[in-house]
Amino acid sequence: MSLDTVKHAAGTPDAGQPWAELGLKEDEYARIREILGRRPTGAELAMYSVMWSEHCSYKSSKVHLKQFGEKAPENDALLVGIGENAGVVDVGQGYAVTFKVESHNHPSYIEPYQGAATGVGGIVRDILAMGARPVAVMDPLRFGAADHPDTKRVLPGVVAGIGGYGNCLGLPNIGGEVVFDPCYQGNPLVNALCVGVMKHEDIHLAKASGAGNKVILYGARTGGDGIGGVSVLASETFDDSKPTKRPAVQVGDPFQEKLLIECTLEIFREKLVAGIQDLGGAGLSCATSELASAGSGGMRVELDTVPLRDSSLSPEEILMSESQERMCAIVEPGKVDRFLEICEKWDVIATVIGEVTEGSRLEIFWHGEQIVDVPPRSVAHEGPTYHRPYARPDWQDALQADDAAKLPRPADAAELRAQVLQLVGSPNQASKAWITDQYDRFVQGNTVLAQPEDSGMVRIDEDTNLGVAVATDGNGRYAKLDPYAGAQLALAEAYRNVAATGARPLAISDCLNFGSPEDPAVMWQFAEATRGLADGCQTLGTPVTGGNVSLYNQTGDVAIHPTPVVAVLGVIDDVTRRTPVGFAEEGQLLYLLGDTREELGGSAWSQVVHDHLGGLPPQVDLERERLLAEILISASRDGMVDAAHDLSDGGLVQALVESCLHGGKGARVVVPDGLDPFVFLFSESAGRAVVAVPRSEELRFTDMCGARGLPATRIGVVDGDELAVQGQFDIPLDELRAAHEATVPGLIA
Template identity: 90%
Template sequence: MTLDTVKHATETPDVEQPWAELGLKKDEYERIREILERRPTGAELAMYSVMWSEHCSYKSSKVHLKQFGEKAPESDAMLVGIGENAGVVDVGQGYAVTFKVESHNHPSYIEPYQGAATGVGGIVRDILAMGARPVAVVDPLRFGAADHPDTKRVLPGVVAGIGGYGNCLGLPNIGGEVVFDSCYQGNPLVNAGCIGVMRHEDIHLAKASGPGNKVILYGARTGGDGIGGVSVLASETFDDTKPTKRPAVQVGDPFQEKLLIECTLEIFAEKLVAGIQDLGGAGLSCATSELASAGTGGMRVELDTVPLRDASLSPEEILMSESQERMCAIVEPQHVDRFMEICEKWDVIATVIGEVTDGDRLEIFWHGEQIVDVPPGTVAHEGPTYHRPYARPEWQDALQADDANKLPRPASAEELREQVLQLVAHPNQASKAWITDQYDRFVQGNTVLAQPEDSGMIRIDDETNLGVAIATDGNGRYAKLDPYTGAQLALAESYRNVAASGARPLAISDCLNFGSPEDPAVMWQFAEATRGLADGCQQLGTPVTGGNVSLYNQTGEVAIHPTPVVAVLGVIDDVNRRTPIAFAEEGQLLYLLGDTREEFGGSAWSEVVHGHLGGLPPAVDLDREKLLGEILIAASRDGMVDAAHDLSDGGLVQAVVESCLRGGKGARLVVPDGLDAFTFLFSESAGRAVVAVPRSEELRFTDMCGARGLPATRIGVVDGDEIEVQGEFGVPLSELRAAYEATIPGLLA
C-alpha cells in the first residue's frame, strides 16, 4: 500500500477520502482542502477530524462561551484564564491553585470502569501540565433511574474506576455529588475535577518556542486503545443502530501515572522545560498542534520514533490514539540529558520525537517521508465556528405553566411526617456513603472537610494552615424549567456551599452537559444557561477560569436535562476556622438565614412525592447570595457559629436531618410566624442556610445579621435524640438514619 505522503496527496487530488466516517461534514472537508490548497493526506485528515470534533474545537459552543471573557469580572486573583489546560488563581502567601472540571460521559457508559478511571487520569494531567502538584479530586455524577437494571451495571463500574484510579494515585476525593434521573438513562454524566497547588513562579504554559528546542514525548507507550477516543465518542449521540466503539475507550494505568506525576514535578523543580502539554483528547494531534500554534515557530516531528505498544499501528492511528499517561515537553538542548536522567530514574520512557523550527508549519515525517505539512493554528485553534440555530422549545411554556405549587400537600401532621421520611429515603437525598466510602478521602493527611460536608477542603500550607475549598453543583431539573435561572442556581449553590464552610469564593470552573447542538431547543437551553452563568459570575465577582462543554448527551431523540455543573473554588486563611455541617453540641441555637417563600418548582418534594416536574424554579437573588456568603464567612472566622449547612435540594428538613445525623444530636424546631409547617420544611427558596450558634455568641451573631440586613430567624435548638417539629410531629434519629442509610446499598447490593 502506497504511503499517503504530502507529495502523493498533491499528485492525486481526486482520491476519495473517508471524511464522513471520521465525523467531518462535507463543507469542513472542503475547508481543509482550501487551507492546504490540495487534498489532505490520511494523517492530516486524521488530525483535522479529531481536532475539529465537537469535543476539541467547541465549534457549536464557542460563540456563546466568549461571554465568559467579555463579561469577566475584575479579579486580582486570576493568574491564568481560559485557553490553557486549566485556570490558575492566586490564593495568597505566594501560592497558586489550578483547578478544572471535565467530562468523560460517553466512554463511561460503554466501559464504566475504564471510562471513569481515565477521566480522572486526564484531568489530573491537565492540572500537572500547569506546573502544579495535584492534591485532590472531585466527581459530580449523574445516572439513570436508581432502580433501573442498567444503573446497576454503570454506577458500580464508574465508582470503582474513580476510586481505583484516584486511590492508586494517592489523591483524596473530597467532593462531588450523585444524582439519579431517568433522563440520564443510557447517557450518564461522569464529570471529574482536580485541584493542584504550586508557587506563583512554577506556572507552566502549553507553548513551543525557541528554534532547536527538542520535542520530548514521555510516559506510557502509544497503543491502539482510545483511537479517536473521547474526541469521537463525545461528538455524536448514542444510537442502538451504531457500534459501541468499545476500542475507542482508553485504558488507564494509575501506577504509570503516579510515576509520571513525580517525574514531571522533579523536572519542573529543576526548570528543565520551556513548554509542556498533556496528551488527552486527540492525543498527539492535539499536543503537537497546540504547542506549535501557541509558540512562535513551527515544529518537525519524526512520528516513527514514537514508542509503541502495538507495532502494527498506522501513522493515522498513532496521531489519533488517546492512550493514557503521556506528556509532551519542549526542552532546550542543554537540558535534554538531565531530562532523560530524571525520566530513567522514575522508570518513565522518554523519546525525542522532534524539534521546534523557525518556520510556521507543523511537519510530521514517517520513516523520512513527509505525511503532514499544515499551519498548526488551523488544526488547533481555527476550527469551524457554528452559529447553530436556536429557539425556545414549543413545550417550554406548558412546562412552566404546570405549577408545582398546585400539587396536593400533606393533609395532616402524620402525612407530613411520612413525606419527610419519604424524602430522606429517596436515592437523590439518601446517604451516598456506599459510594464515597470507596474513595480515600483523607490520604496525604491534608483533607479537613470531605463528603458529605457542604464543600471539600484541603490544607495547602502546614505552617499557616492556609487552605482551599471546592464545591460542585448543578440541578438539571431547575435548568429544564428555566436554563438561565437554573445555571445561576447551580452557581449560587456552589458559592453558598463554599461560603458555608468558611471559605471565600474566588473563581469557577464549569462542565456544561447538554444534548445535541443540532436540535434548536437544546441549543436554546445552552445559550440561555451560558448567558445565565456569565451574568451570574459577573455579579458575584467569580470569573470563569476554564471548563468543558459536553454535547450530544442523548439517546436517540431524547436529550438529558440541561445540566450545567459549576465548581466554585474558595480560599480560607486558617482551616482550623472551618465550619462543618454537624450539629454536635446540645443547646446550640438554630437560626434560619434568608427568606422562605412558597417555591416548589423542580423541588425534591415535587419529584419524590408526586413524580412531577413543572412550574418555575426558585428565584435567584445574587446580591442576597453574596451577602449571605459574607455573613457565613465572617461568622466562621470569628467563631460565631459551630455549624452551617446550605439549603438546597429537599429544603430545610433535608439540611437539618443531614446535620443532626452527622453530629448525632437531635433538634427541636418551631415553625416561624407567617409560615406553615409544609413550606417551612420543604420550600427550596435559594439564598438560605441554617446555622448552629453557641448561646454565648447569639447576640453578636444576630447583631451582625441585623446590621447587614440579612433576615435571621431563630427556629429551634439542638437537643435530644429526635427531630421534633413542635405542634406537628417527631421522628427519632434512629428511624431517620435507617431511612437515610439503607436506600443506596439496598439498590446496588
C-alpha cells in the same frame, strides 16, 4: 505509502477519502482542502477529524462561551484564565491553585470502569501540566433511574473506576454529587475535577517556542486503545441500540500516572521545560498542534520514533490514539540529557520525537517520508465556528405553567412526617456513603472537610493552615424549567456551599452537559445557561477560569436535562476555623438565614412524592447570595457559628436531617408564625442556610445579621436524639438514619 505522501496528495486531488466516516462534514472537508491548497494526506485527515470534533474544537459552543471573557469580572486573584490546560488563581502567601472540571460521559457509559478511571487520569494531567502538584479530586455524577437494571451496570463500574484510579494515585476524593434521573439513562454524566497547588513562579504554559528546542514525548507507550476516543465518542449521539464503540475507550494505568506525576514535578523543580502539554483528547494530534500553534515557530516530528505498544499501528492511528499517561515537553538542547536522566530514574519512557523549527508549519515524517505539512493554528485553534440555530422550545410555556403549587400536600401531621421519611430516603436525598466510602478521602493528611460536608477542603500550607475549599453543584431539573435561572442556581449553590464552610469564593470552572447542538431547543438551553452563568459570575465577581462543554448527551431524540455543573473554588486563611455541617453541641441555637417563600418548582418533594417536574425554579437573588456568603464567612472566622448547612435540594428538612445525623445530635424546631409548616420544611428558596450558634455568641451574631440586613430567624435548638418539629411530628434519629442510609446499598445489591 508513497515516497512523498504530501506531494502524492497534491498530485491526486480526486482520490477518495473517508472524511465522513471520521466525523467530518462535507463543508469541513472542503475547508481543509482550501487551507492546504490540496487534498489532505491520510494522516492530516486524521488530525483534522479529531481536532475539529465537537469535543476538541467547541465549534458549536464557542460563540456563546466568549461571554465568559467579555463579561469577566475584574479579579486580582486570576493568574491564568481560559485557554490553557486549567485556570490558576492566587490564594495568597505566594501560593497559586489551579483547578478544572471536565467530562468523560460517553466513554463511561460504554466501559464504566475505564471510562471513569481515565476521566480522573486526564484531569489530573491537565492540572499537572500547569506546573502544579495535584492535591485532590472530585466527581459530580449523574445516572439513570435508580431502580433501572442498567444503573446496576454503570454505577458500580464508574465508582470502582474513580476509586481505583484516584486511590492508586494517592489523591483524596473530597466531594462531588450523585444524582439519579431517568433522563440520564442512556447518557450518564461522569464529570471529574482536580485541584493542584504550586508557587506563582512555577506556573507552566502549553507552548513550543525557541527554534532548535526538542520535543520529548514521555510516559506510557502509545497503543491502539482510545483511537478517536473522546474526540469521536463525545461528538455524536448514541442511537437507540447499545453503543458498540468499545475499542475507542482508553485504558488507564494509575501506577504509571503516579510515576509520571513525580517525574514531571522533579523536572519542573529543575526548570528543564520551556513548554508542556498533556496528551488527552486527540492524543498526539492535539499535543503537537496546540504546542506549535501557541508558540512562535513551527515543529518537525519524526512519528516513527514514538514508542509503541502495538507495532502494527498506522501513522493515522498513532496520531489519533488517546492512550493514557503521556505528556509532551519542549526542552532546550542543553537540558535534554538531564531530562532523560530524571525520566529514567522514575522508570518513565522518554523519547525525543522532534524539534521546534523556525518555520510556521507543523511537519510530521514517517520513516523519512513527509505525511503532514499543515499550519498548526488551522488544526488547533482555527477550526469551524457554527452559529447553530436556536429557539425556545414550544413545550417550554406548558412546562412552566404546570405549577408544582397545585400538587396535593400532606393532609395532616402524620402524612407530613411520612413524606419527610420518604424524602430523606429517596435515592437523590439518601446518604451516598456506600459510594464515597470507596474513595480515600483523607490520604496525604491534608483533607479538612470531605463528603458529606457542604464543600471539600484541603490544607495547602502546614505552617499557616492556609487552605482551599471546592464545591460542585448543578440541578438539571431547575435548568429544564429555566436554563438561565438554572445555571445561576447552580452557581449560587456552589458559591453558598463554599461560603458555608468559611471559605471566600474566588473563581469557577464549569462542565456544561447538554444534548445535541443540532436540535434548536437544546441550543436554546445552552445559550440561555451560558448567558445566565456569565451574568451570574459577573455579579458575584467570580471569573470563569476554564472548563468543558459536553454535547450530544442524547439517545435518539431524547436529550438529558440541561445540566450545567459549576465548581466554585474558595480560599480560607486558617482551616482550623472551618465550619462543618454537623450539629455537635447540645444547647446551640438554630437560626434560619434568608427568606422562605413558597417555591416548589423542580423541588425534591415534587419529584419524590409526585414524580412531577413543572413550574418555575426558585428565584435567584445573587446580591442576597453575596450577603449570605459574607455573613457565613465572617461568622466562621470570628467563632460565631459551630455548624452551618446551605439549603438546596429537599429544603430545610433535608438540611436539618443531614446536620443531625452527621453530628449525632437531635434538634427541636418551631415553625415561625405565619409560615405554613409544609412550606417551612420543603420549600427550596435559594439564598438560605441554617446555622448552629453558641448561646454565648447569639447577640453578636444577630447584631451582625441585623446590621447587614440579612433576615435571621431563630427556629430551634440542638437537643436530644430526635428531630422534633413542634406541633407536627417527632422522628428519632435512629429512624431517620435507617431511612437515609439503606437506600443506595439496597439499589446496588
